[in-house]
Amino acid sequence: MNSTTDTHYNYQRIEAAIRYLEENFQKQPDLDEVAEKVHLSPFHFQRIFTEWAGISPKRFLQFLTVDFLKDKLAQTKNLIDAADAAGLSSQSRIYDLFTTLEAVTPQEYKLHGEGIRIHYGFHETPFGLALIGVTERGICWLSFLQADEEPRLELEKMKTQWHDSVFSESKELTQNLIDSIFNRTSIKKPLHVFVKGTNFQIKVWEALLRIPMGNVTTYQNIASSIKSPRAMQAVGSAVGSNHVAYLIPCHRVIRKDGVLGEYRWSSSRKKSIIGWEMAKAIGQ
Numbered sequence: 376m377n378s379t380t381d382t383h384y385n386y387q388r389i390e391a392a393i394r395y396l397e398e399n400f401q402k403q404p405d406l407d408e409v410a411e412k413v414h415l416s417p418f419h420f421q422r423i424f425t426e427w428a429g430i431s432p433k434r435f436l437q438f439l440t441v442d443f444l445k446d447k448l449a450q451t452k453n454l455i456d457a458a459d460a461a462g463l464s465s466q467s468r469i470y471d472l473f474t475t476l477e478a479v480t481p482q483e484y485k486l487h488g489e490g491i492r493i494h495y496g497f498h499e500t501p502f503g504l505a506l507i508g509v510t511e512r513g514i515c516w517l518s519f520l521q522a523d524e525e526p527r528l529e530l531e532k533m534k535t536q537w538h539d540s541v542f543s544e545s546k547e548l549t550q551n552l553i554d555s556i557f558n559r560t561s562i563k564k565p566l567h568v569f570v571k572g573t574n575f576q577i578k579v580w581e582a583l584l585r586i587p588m589g590n591v592t593t594y595q596n597i598a599s600s601i602k603s604p605r606a607m608q609a610v611g612s613a614v615g616s617n618h619v620a621y622l623i624p625c626h627r628v629i630r631k632d633g634v635l636g637e638y639r640w641s642s643s644r645k646k647s648i649i650g651w652e653m654a655k656a657i658g659q
Contacts, residue, residue, distance in 0.1 A: 441633035496549030513567030589656025
């Protein structure tokens with residue numbers, strides 16, 4: 376089995392382990408029980424999980440409990456308020472990717488991406504197989520595939536979003552971007568995101584960029600931050616319309632009761648990403 380296949384298969388086992396731990400947390404399953412459920416020896420399961428997350432499975436699950444997430448919500452609001460008061464941007468915070476956002480112009484929006492050339496590639500990430508699309512103005516698409524999903528179906532979704540663009544597969548170019556996104560030590564310049572959306576959606580996506588890595592916020596806080604405190608349903612819709620996963624961190628938005636909620640690329644993957652980011656932030 377090659378390293379790419381290993382990465383994909385290991386994430387599938389980690390995702391299954393996270394689901395099992397969450398479903399059986401009250402019973403406090405031991406390492407042997409969880410390892411058996413993912414068809415690994417306890418030694419290999421502990422090694423694979425710790426290599427991926429940087430912490431033990433049990434500690435990882437603590438990050439996803441309601442009480443822990445409620446505390447995180449309070450901390451994040453204070454952190455963002457303090458940073459805003461000091462005039463700090465999300466790009467200046469130590470745990471964030473250096474990401475800038477640019478939207479298509481109204482004229483480009485009407486043309487549905489006509490004349491834009493998009494290079495794309497499928498790549499393994501810490502959270503399974505992903506499709507990335509990039510233009511000369513920035514990353515315009517990043518999505519995760521479900522375990523049994525045909526890659527061509529995900530590619531069609533991107534083509535529908537940018538349906539008058541010209542597409543070409545460029546795996547070497549896009550691999551460099553994937554490495555920059557998920558291996559932050561390789562970042563040498565800002566990562567630009569190029570999006571197509573309504574003015575309201577773009578405001579929401581800009582607000583998402585202000586949530587520091589390893590933290591979470593609520594739909595209500597996002598609505599308040601864009602001066603639309605009553606527009607929580609519209610905020611939820613805009614969060615769910617994000618086509619650039621991870622870089623525009625819609626996974627960091629949870630319910631105010633501390634429940635993680637749904638995610639367009641699966642709730643299990645949302646739990647994986649949030650726990651992984653918290654582990655990485657603590658390890659800084």
